[in-house]
Amino acid sequence: MTKLFEVRSLKKNFGGLAVTNDVTISMGPGERLALIGPNGAGKTTFVNLVTGALKPDSGNVVLADEDVTRATPAERVRRGLIRSFQVTRLFYDMTPEEHVALAIMQRDGRTGRMLGHYSSNREVMTETREILELLGLFELSQLKVREIAYGQQRLLEIALAIALRPKVLLLDEPAAGVPHSETARIEDALKRLPPELAVLMIDHDMDLVFRFAKRVVVLAAGTVIFDGSPKDVTQDRRVKEAYLGSYADASNVA
Template sequence: MSAVFQVKDLKKHFGGLAVTNNVSLSLAPGDRLALIGPNGAGKTTFVNLVTGVLKPDSGQVLLGGADVTPLKAADRVRRGLIRSFQVTRLFPDMTPEEHVALAILQRDGQSGRMFGHYSSRSRVMDEGGTILRQLGLHDLAHLKVREIAYGQQRLLELALAVALRPKVLLLDEPAAGVPQSETALIEEALDRLSPDLAVLMIEHDMDLVFRFAKRVIVLAAGTVIFDGSPKDVTQDRRVREAYLGSYADASNVA
């Protein structure tokens, strides 16, 4: 299957430090890829580069075979490259229904019609309701964001990403800050994503990573040191030394 997303020989230096060093990867439709590595490995810098927040020193980012490296972040979003963030960026006095409606209208270039109008637009309401049900948020649709649990707020951010109709979804620590008792909500939501959607997830929760990923890439000091299956990553000496350590010996690693 042809790649929907490719990164070729991406490089970025800050001063004399190479924070992204010849990084290459590709995603086909339906891929579930986890990008892991120690703090300071360059994972968030990599995401900022591929989404257009930072400019690379060299290399290419391709979406659907087209070179999007010169494009701004907003233009990459319009082409279907969508990311979530480590920290929630929600409006505490808006409801989940309002958030998702706004995302749909923004996607369609109609955000000026938001307040006082979106509820009369049946297409927006139908699509928004479907997305909220998909993410298990339908019963919370009319509560203020400040009234719902943090794990459910993270689900709402995922709902907003889905509303933008991604071709490639980059999840930057979707379980960050979520209590262990609510992590299952995140996993269930990830399981309900379209099977054709290409997903790259950065995450430090190794149990979540190993249940989610079909493929794992390990980044250390800005360089890819492993690209392969979750089973094989636990056996790789460089990965064990750089990151996984004793976790690789734990009996619950699949």
């Protein structure tokens, strides 16, 4: 496998507690990987280390053969390492179109211009429409964010990430807070992401995880205890004891 993204022996301690304990994970172009584990397993700390919000005690983060361990979060974004968040961070009086256009202009270093000028830029408008259509949001493009459903707001966050042209996309619980009736929208959007994009998703919705992922990594107490296929993870004794439990048993029965 060609390695587009690699975390090597990443470690982080808080007060003597190993929250990230010698974690090594790699991803190739187009890979769909799920990172799962119980609450307190270290998943969010891992994402914060990878994206530069936290500094590791040791280990390396490598993107496209370039060591970005000491790079700032903004520098990692410019190199194509993009994340979404568990909670939406949107402007409720702006439209989806305005959000995506602003993200494109920020990516291209054009945010010094007034936001209202984006509509006269054909390239920005074309890309904005393409991204909104990809995420199934074009029909809502002129509504205020406060007027659209929460599940659609989560999709807009993914649209903003796509506008930054990621090489690796980290999705931190994209379905968090979304009613079960709306998770199909999230799942459909994930299926339509660019095939060359490497996507790592964290989520507690195991049905969503196992339909999305081609590979699953399980963290427990900051340590990787499994790295393999969705089929094999439900058979792993350590994973059943640490996390999946009755879900794995129900899956086996099914």
